Structure formats: structure tokens, C-alpha cells
Amino acid sequence: MAAAALLFAALAAGGVGVVTARGQAAAGDFDGELLIVSDPHTGPSGLVRAQARGGAGTVSLLSRTALPPAGSRVRVRAQLRRSGPELVAFLSGAPEVRVPPGPAWRLRAGLRAYLRQAAGTATEGAALLPGLVVGDTSGVGEGLDADMKTVSLAHITAVSGANISLVSLGALALVRLATPRRGPGICAALAATGAYVFLVGPDASVLRAAAMGTVGALVLARGVGRSGVAVLCAALAALLVARPELAASAGFAMSAAATAALLVLGEPLVRLLARLRVPRLAAAALAVPVCAQAGVLPLLAAMGSAPSAWAVVLNVLAGPAVAPATVLGLAGLCCGLGSGLVLGLTVPGHGALAQVFVRPAALGADWIAGLAHAGAGLPGAALPWPPGGLGIALAAAVSLATAVIVLGRGRWRLWAAAGALLALGCGLALPRLGAGAAPPADWRVLACDVGQGSATLVRLDASRVLLVDAGKDPAALDRCLSGVRAHRVYAVISHFDADHWAGISGAVRGGRTVERVWIGPRAAADPKAARLPGLVGRAGEPIGAGARMAVGAVAWRALWPEARPASAPGAGASGAAQGAAGGGERPAADSAARNDEALVIRVDAGRLSLLLPADIGAQEQRRLARGLEPVDVLVAPHHGSADLSADFFRAAGARAGIVSVGQNSYGHPTLQALRAFGPVAVLRTDECGSVWITDAGRLDGQRGCAAQIDP
Template sequence: MRLGGDVQERSVVASGAGAEDAKPIRPLLPDFWCAAVALLATCLPLTQVGWLAQIDVIPKGLPIVLMVVIAVLGFALCIAGRHASMRARRLLYRTSVGILVAVLCCFVSSARFIAASFRVANVTVSSCRLDPVEDPKIGASSISTICNVRRVDGAVLGKVLVQTDDVLDPGRLYQVAGSLEPLDDSSWHRYLYMKGCVAIVTTHAVISSSPKPANPVRMVRTWLLDAISPSSSPSRALIAGVICGRTTELSQTQAQTAFSLTGLTHLVAVSGSHLAYIAMLIESLLLALGCPVRTRSVVVACIMGAYVVFTGCAASAMRSFLMVGCSSLTLAVRRRPHALSGLALSCMLLCAFNPKSAWDLGFQLSVASVLFLNLFCTYVAWTIERAGAPRMVSQQLSMTLTAQWATLPLTVPVFGSISIVSLAANLVVGPLMTALLAAGLVLVPISALAPLRAVAMIPLDGLANASIFFADALSKIPFATIMADGAAPYLPLLYLVALAVYALWPVIPRLGTVIAFMLAGVAFTCHVIFWSYFVPPSITVMDVGQGDSIIIREGSSSLLVDAGVDEAALEALVRNNVVALDGVVITHWDKDHWGGLPAILQRIPVRRLFVAKGAVDAMPKDIDASSFEDIVELGLGDSIAIGSFTCDVVWPQEDVSGEENGDSTCLVVTYDHGGRSLRCLLTGDTELDQERAYQRDVGNIDVLKLGHHGSGLSVDGDLLKAIDPEVSIASAGRGNSYGHPSQECVDCVRGYGSQFYCTIDYGDVCIEPLQGAVKIRCSRNL
């Protein structure tokens, strides 16, 4: 349907009702979505089967057989449509098109991946050039960068993940000495497979580097990043993340922790929903100025295109641009605007180009949030407003609630937590971040001109600092984040509720809305009381990356053993509902065991610090000794009582400096109360030489926290026979350069018959004592 001139869609209200009481019209979900859903539903299993074939879990030829079967199903639907009604025929035809396109694209993608794997596997690393294609990710033990592997003549052989000690400049080509490792069956390597990586390169040395050929997009982005200077302050790091999509520097600041704890990371990431909101603001402004339809569409497209350039044409930015651009295009060609049709089209284009993107969490979150915002945002705002909330509050609150509704079933299985303060955080920080993005798109290019830099950056610094301030303040609220079972069966119900609401489009009584919010408040109060005074006895090996951090707690008592390498330990404590610590044991002074303590001390009160005898003198200067009521040195035979837990020191057996792995304080944690029992050995970074020395003092245990992150020397058959653990747990970081946990360790533990868990795959691993058994809960499940 074509529109004449600047005709706008008219508001439709119920007959005889005022505009303020009229129920919003249910948005039309176009038939085109049948093709998009069919394509997505086909790409997901086919790419997963391709991964299983890649790691030899299933025969190599099975994906081809499955593709043929699904293609036959697509043709069968097409034939069945010839004998159906016009409406059913249209739906069946669109569904069959989506299926057949997906099969074809998955076949091409698989063939390209196999060819790239073969090419990369048959070259030496030092004979090629590594071309960084994404910003580096700084981890605890290494820096990871996705790179194209190029021959000397410039031909691309394939994509790999490169692990280095130094940051790789995206504007240079590198020749390195390193080792090439194929993908294994871990969840981390599955993630890399879905990103298109065929192998992992661990570098030993950089031989040489040279600048890449001139690229206008990269030059513009480098020019803007130089003007922003993201390493100069947290506010500049935030500006770089919002405007240029570079979060390398932001991830090293406490601002990132605050955004994570308050559920605001989506405001930093390049998201379709955020970009759509900016496009809406720009279009509203142009409409108020009287600009015609085509002019508005062209201006919005240019601004969105500039943003894509600012991010270096990052995949997430291109995805967001497509989602917004497809909707704006309908206006430019004078067609009736329909955002849902544009979203469906962009989904099909993205998955057709790269079927594995269907598994990308960023893609899933963007699609889900934009879909729900278009379907339910107006309805939710109307419902809240009918309950008495002001229009401005109801609109902002509806966007947050709708986005949470769409994304919780996707994020909880990955992160294992829900931010309770995210609603308030989005209401307060959301407008600031939106203003930062809108202003930054204009002011950052101006700031790239040296004479105007100081003036242009003033408002951006103000908005960024205000965003960080409020996010930091909200993150300090007790119980800001709660732990959620990643396998919770109720999560899919949120989507079933969405289907029911869309089908029925009910009018929810004002009283019902008020009661719902009151019940939520009561539930939160009960949650706070429970986690403050009635915590069941448990030992949780928390997922803090390449480091150790274990929380022992019962009732209102809690003891932390080690604090990880960075702010991840604080995030882990918050999501496990820990708001105060009776004490912290630092096993030794390696940074992956104490590095997160300064951040913890800024937000969580800690009464005592426990270290090995003789280790106080080597305490790092970053740890403020005045933060503790007391610093206690532990020796052989000493004990710490936490609730009904007893933590007995079995190592070291003499005074130590605390600077070596072998100096680690090792604890046997025992629980024996009310018929329930548990014995757990916490080994720090000790390995076989030390473990054999203290194994007699340990006796039989239920749970072994493997020494030194599950290194090859952390355990052997003789040690396992001596202590007889039913469960063995390794704490290690995804993609660490040490190869922890080693395959030798994993095979030894499983060969003995002990259940093996690693935080890389299972997230937080919680052990609870039962009568004659132990209960294991994980924040993620394979």
C-alpha cells in the first residue's frame, strides 16, 4: 500500500472511549515471519549437527543426510500448499522458502568451513600473516583476538582465535611464531566454531608486523578512537564503547562491573533495540521540524550508516543497521512502514549470509528484544499507565520490562543471574546512555578536530560520568543481583505467556497490576530475609575466569577462600547474594587468587583477612590492610569456624612467604550437623609434591577442588585412591593460554570414577551436604 505525501498512521481508539483509556491496537505479525522463523529453526539444528560432526561425536556424513531430509520436507510443504486454501498456501510457501534457503546456506557454509580448516591445518603459523578483524578481549591469562590467516600474497585461508601476551593492533598484520591447536569438544570451542574460527593459535613470539593497506573505514574509526582516547579515563572508555563499539579498555575498569551488576551492559553493546530507539528519536525530531518522509528516511539511514563506520563495520553494528534500515527503507520507497517486516527481512539476510549467527547470543538478544518491543511495548506502557503511573515513567518502564521479558530466557542460562535493580537502573541510566549515544554521533566527529576537541568532549564526559556514577551507586544496593538456575524450567513459560498475551490481548484490571507489583515486592523482601539469615550450608566454587574463588556459608555466616584475579569475583559474590563476609582466606599471593580483593573491599564489608604464617609481609600494596578488623596468620592445625563448618589447615607445615604455588594454604572443610555431612579439600595452587605430603592428614573426602586449576601435575591415581573424592572441581578461565584444566587431569579424574566439573562449562558449582550424599547445583548446564 502506497502512502501519499506525508500521511502518518492515525491513532485508533475504541469507540466511545477517551484516548487515554483506549486499548492499543494489536500489532500485525506479517506472514513473512513464517519464512524467517522457518529459516532460523532450520539453521539452529543444522549448524549444531555440523559442530557435532566437526568434533567427531557423530559421523561426518550425517549433516549432509539431515540437510537432504529437511530439504525434502521443504519441497513437501511447497507441494502441500498447492491443495490448501489461499491463506494456508501463502504460509506454507513462505515456510518452505525459509527451509530451502536455510539448507542451501548451511551447505555452503559447511563447505567453506571444511575448506578453511583444511587450508589452515596444512600451513605453518610462521609462514602466514595474522590479520586482526575484531577488537581484542583482555583476559586474566592472555589477550584473545579473532584474526584472518593470510598467505603472503594476501589470500585469506581461514579465521582463527589468536592468544597473545600483548594487544594486537587491528591496523597491522603480524607474523608470529606459535602453535596451532584444533577445536575440541568444550563449550568455549563450540562458541569459536559458531564465530567461524577453525583453530586456535597460541603465540610464542611476534616475529614482525607491518601496516595494513589503507582502509577508509578503519582510518575513520582510528581517527575517532584517537580523539576519544579510551585508555585515559573510565568515562572515555565508556564513550569508546558506546560510540565505536570498542570495549577493550572499558572491560578493565570497575565501571564495567557496575554496568554488569545492574543489568546495563546492553546499553554499552551495539544492540538493535538501542539503535532502533535512537532512530525513533531522530525521526521524531525531524518530524517536528516538518521534514518530509523521504528526507527523514535518508537522514536516519545516513546517521545509522555513520555509526556502522564508527564501529569499524563490526558484525553487531551491521546487524543492528540492517534491523533498523529495513524498516526505514519502506518509508523511503513510500511504502507503509512496518518494523516487524523489516526485522524479519534482516534476520533472513543475516542468517542466509552466515547460518551460524543464529547461535550468536547478541543476534538472539537483538531479535528477541526488537520483536517484543514492537509487539508489546505500547501494550505494557498502557497497562502500567492505567494503574496510575505517569506517562513518562510508564513508557520507560515498559521498554525495560518488555526487553527483560524477551531476553531473560536467553541470558539466564548463560549468565546464571538476574539483576533486580535493572528496572531502576534503566529508568535512571537509560536516558543518559541514549543521550550519550545521540550526542556522541555528532560530537565525537567534531572532537576529532583538534581545536574543537576540548569543548566537544565536555558534554560527553559529563553524560558518561553521570552514567557511571548512577550505575555504580545502584550496583552497591544489597541483593542487586540474584542467582538463577540456568536450567530453570519456568524460563520458556515467559515465551508461552507472550503467545497467550498476543493471542488474547487482554485488558488487565488496574487492581491486578497493582497487586502484581505488590507481590513482586513481597517476594523480593522474602528473598532478602532468606539470603541474610537462612542460607543453607553450601560450598560454591564460583566462576571467576582464570582464578580461584570459593564461598563457604551457612545462615548469616560466610567465608571467602581466594578472590580471583579481577572484578569477576565481586560479580560472583553479588550474584550469589553475598552482602557481607566474616573473613577472606588468601591462599597465596598469586594475582589470580587475590586480584579481586580490592574491588570486593570497596563494596562488601570484610571482618578478617586470613593468610599463611609468614605471608603478611608480602601482602600486595593494592590491598588496604585498614579495611579489616584483624589480619590472622594460619598455621598447621589451626581452624576457622563458619556456621557449622570447620576449616582445618593441613598445609603449609612451616612459615612461608606466600609467593609460590607451593606456599598455598590448604583447607579441609568439614560439615557434620543434623544428620548431614560433607568433607571438601581446597588445595589452592598446590600440586602433587605438596599434596602427597599432606594427604594423610586429609583422609577420605567427598569433594576435591583440584589444585592449580587442574594442571597436569595436580592429581594422579595414587592421590585419588588416598582421598577418594566423589566429585572433583577445577576452576579455570575460558580460552586460557595454559590449557587448564589439562586433558591429562580430566582423564585421570574420570578414569578413577570421580564426577568432574569445571567452571568453564558449568559456571558456579555449588555443593550442599545431604544425609549420606551431596547435592550439586550449577549455574550453567551442558
């Protein structure tokens, strides 16, 4: 009976979801009002993103200009595009604010700002603390973010069930001090959960946890069965009915999978470990990351993320610090309510009281940040794994075998253990055995497969390389440099978007040294530039159009942007970098400006010429096209974005093309970009893996792709 009811609910949810999705606005032009419901943030592409709601349902906004704060009702003109059940709106101009945020939204913004201010930025842990408490990662640096993702600690800043439980149980405990009745306590827990979800924002993991908590509270109020799996299924069905676009959310899928694995495998694994004489407290601490990793491993493989050998160990070590840091951070946040934010008053002493809670909480967050950095630097931090369907199948086999080991008995466990070892061994060995897995000795250019980002190597001699951009994953860059046995690196950072620079610390792993780093003429004003000496031991040298450098037979020069007088302190370029200028006139935080002012580099290596236009848009491409000399190979601007100029592609006259791209929600590479290359061969890193070009003009990819530069 229960199974039939669950099947009926799932079918109903699917039907309603399809009807809801089809009933929303179709792709095309849109001109209307929307309510912004999430804090705008800048994505890796440099576009500003936010979620909004209106008659078209829930829409993801993408804008080249700043968006108003959450709670603003705006009128937008946009191009709608549907990506599965998700509706994406590309704004054609700045939105018009019709109604500013109301009191509740202003209180929300004030509390989040209060926590950021109380935590400060003195240490990485202090900047990380708002992420643990309310999912606010705006202060987390790209390096820490990349390292946390590498070793599977990024979920700590994805507010989920643990946070919801702390908030709801805290409210329940306070009410029970006044009355033992069940009803008022459950109502208080639901109200606290709703307020907390509003404060955090409509993140997928938060919605899943909140829906599960709500359904659980209703079950508790009725006094009926309390199966965690049933509660999870009901919560997921309800959410997919209300928000069909969550079906395409990677965060939602990861949260649901991890929770399901914990519910099904958690307690049996604790009992199994206890029978093996593991203390129960240690068994419980170990069971959580093991089950979660088993649940999400196939999804990680589907998203192209490399598994980490240290994920379980680091999660066990981080676990004891997460709950205390979160509880103390929530206590510090409550000081914001007591500070008079509700009435707009100032209450003396509340800041000192907040520090009593926030400072020890930041110490716990510092511990987590230190673990992330240490783990990302260890061998095996990012393990090789096959891409595509084979990688997903092997990951699913490991997860299934883990479940059988935990839930099975006798010989089933032995067979499952053997199967898990076989699948794991195949997953680790196949990438190393794949045909064309390493560039040949005569490689000249290598477009590294760093996911959705860009990192290109040019061989200068047997041990030295020119690195143009570094991707966002230090481990991925480390693998690419290690594969060609590079020891000394000359680096160019086109601009400071995460997918072009956050992986730069990978350049100094394995005993490598960075000899010099060149940045854009106004990039010295970006706070990220000040972090370069600490990451690679070199300060950035600003250069602009006209700067020329050479090592041996390889020469490279900057074509864009034009150098301007310095307006910010920064290291000056040497005489070799002619045309360089330090400083900047526009704020580096303006991501649209970062893309527009990204360094465009031309490389000439013997008979081979290469153009690397970074993320410049159509306007900058048109200006460059007027005096552009043809090249042999063109790397697609902005990972194959539709923001392109056909004149630029024609002026480049490339005889072959490369697209540095990974899994993304932006639609890269677009059909327009691929067609703009014309009839020449175009190799993509998301399909071919790393792509190299030999001195003879042959293009090859790790996964069997091959082409020849047209004569």
C-alpha cells in the first residue's frame, strides 16, 4: 500500500512538473516585471547571476551589469532561453527598479552584512564563517574555494539539513521551556525554519532540507510512522511539483543523493563498524562522509569532477569543527537581531557580544580552511577518472558495491568488496592507459583540460613553458604541467575571473617554480593581484597592448587592452615588457570590465601562430579585427560564447580552432561560435580532453580526436 502510494505520488509529481514547466514562458523576448529572490553574484563567466520570480515562474537572470539587491521588483528586457526545465534570461540592459526591497528584505540584508562585518576578513576562517552559517561565500577566495571543491569539503558552505536541524531543534527547545505541548513546539520549529530559509536564500540544498523538515514535522504532529526515506521522498516530490526546474539542478541532485545514502546506509554502517570494534562515536563520525561519498560519486563522475583520495579523511577531521562553528556563528547572528536592526536602532555593546561567539567560531572555520589547503596539496587530491558513460558506470558500481557491503551478509559482502576494488582499479587505471594520454615529444601548444575554464601551455624548451591562464582548479593545472614535465613556468593571467586564474597555485606544485607573471594594465588594482606573491612567489607585472616577450624561438605579444597611465600601485614591467603600465581606472570587482580588459595574447613559435583572446566580447573583437594579422590556430573567445564578432573570426583566418570548455550552464560552446570558425577543424576540450599541437601542425586530443592544420 505504501509503495503504491509513493508510486502514485511520484507519477503525479512528474505529471504536474511537466505541465508546470510547459505552462511557463517559452523561449523568446521578454519584457516584464520580476522579483529578485537571491543575492546577485558574479559567475566564472563574468556575468552577474541571480534568481527571480514572476509570471514566467522562477528565472535565472544573467546580466553584464550589476543587478539590484534581493527583494527588488524590477522591469527587465531579456532574451529567454530554456535549458531543460530551467528558464534563463539574458538581460539586454540594466534592469529598471520599480519597487525597492521591503522591510523584511532589508532586515535580511542587514543580518547577512552584520555577520560578515562581525566575522571580518582577518583570516580565511573568518571569511569562511558566513558560508558555514548562512551560505554567504562572497568573502571566500578563489584559491580556498577551489581547494575545498578538490577535496570534497565544499558542501560545508552549502547550508543543508544540519543547519536546518540546529535552527529547528533550537526553537523547539526554547518553546519547551515554556510548555511541554507538542503543537506549539512544532509551530515554532516550522516558523524558525521558514525564517532561516528566507535568510539563507533559495539554494537547492536548503529547499530540500526545509521541505524534508516540514514534512517530518507534519508526520511528527500526526504521530504516525517516521521513516526517513518516506519523508525524503515526500519532500522531493513536493519540491519538484512546486519547482520543476530543480530537476536540472546539480546541487539539488547532490543534496538528495547524499541524504538518501545517509538514511539508507548510515545506521547499518555504524553497526557494522561497531562489530569490528570501532568505538561508536568514531563509527558515527566515519559513517557520515563514507555514506555521503557513496551517494554522490556517480553524480560527481557525471559532472566531470575528479574523486579525491582524501575526501573521507578530511571530512572526518573537519566534522568536529563544523557544528560548534555553526552554532557559535548562529549565536553571533542572533546578536544582530538584538542590535536593533529590527527597529533601525543602535544598541551599544552588541558588537562586543557578537565577538564572544564569532571569534571562537572563526577558529573552527580556520581549521577547515587549513585542512582544505593541506589536502589539496597531497598526492591523490584529485584522482584520474574516465569521462563520460564509462566513468559514470564505474562510479555507480563502486557505490552499489559499497551499499551491498554495508547491507549484505556473508558471501555477498565478499563479492561486493571484490567488485568495488575491481571498479575502483579500472577507474583509476583506464585514464592512464588511454590512447594519446600524453603529448608527444614534439608538442608545441597544449590546451589543458581544466573543465570550464582556460589554461594553455606553450613549450619554450625541454623544461620551460609559457602558461596563459590557469583555470580554476590547481589540481587540474598540476596534472597538465606534470604531464609535460615542466619545471619552470612563465605565466600570463589574462584577467582575474576564477576560471582563468584561481588554479595558479598548481603551477608551483611538485617542485616547479614560476619565473615571472604578467597581468593586464589595470589588473594591479584588483585585490586578487596582491595574492600572487603568496601563491606563486612572484608579483604580477602589468602589461598592455604592444608588450613583447621572447624566450628562444618563441615570441609572444599582447594585442589588447591598450595601456593607460597607472592609477594603482603595482609592480612595474621590465624593459622586456614594452608598453606596460600599472594600475587601473575601473574597479576590478566589475566583472564586465574584467572581461573587456582581458589580455589578448598572440604567440609565434617557429612556423606556428596562435591567438588567445581570453573572454573579450563582441565589441572588443570588432576593434581588434581592424588590424588583426591572420593566425594558424584560434582559441575560441570566452569558451565559445555567443557574444562574438564574425568579423573577428574572419580577420583571424584560423586554419584550425580550439574551444577550452567544460560542463557549464551557459550553453558554451554555442552553435554561433562553432559556425564562426568556418569549415576548419575545431577540437573541444570537453570532448577531446587536453588538446595539443605539434611542430608539424597536427592536432590531437587525449580521447582520440585528431586533425591537421589546413595548408
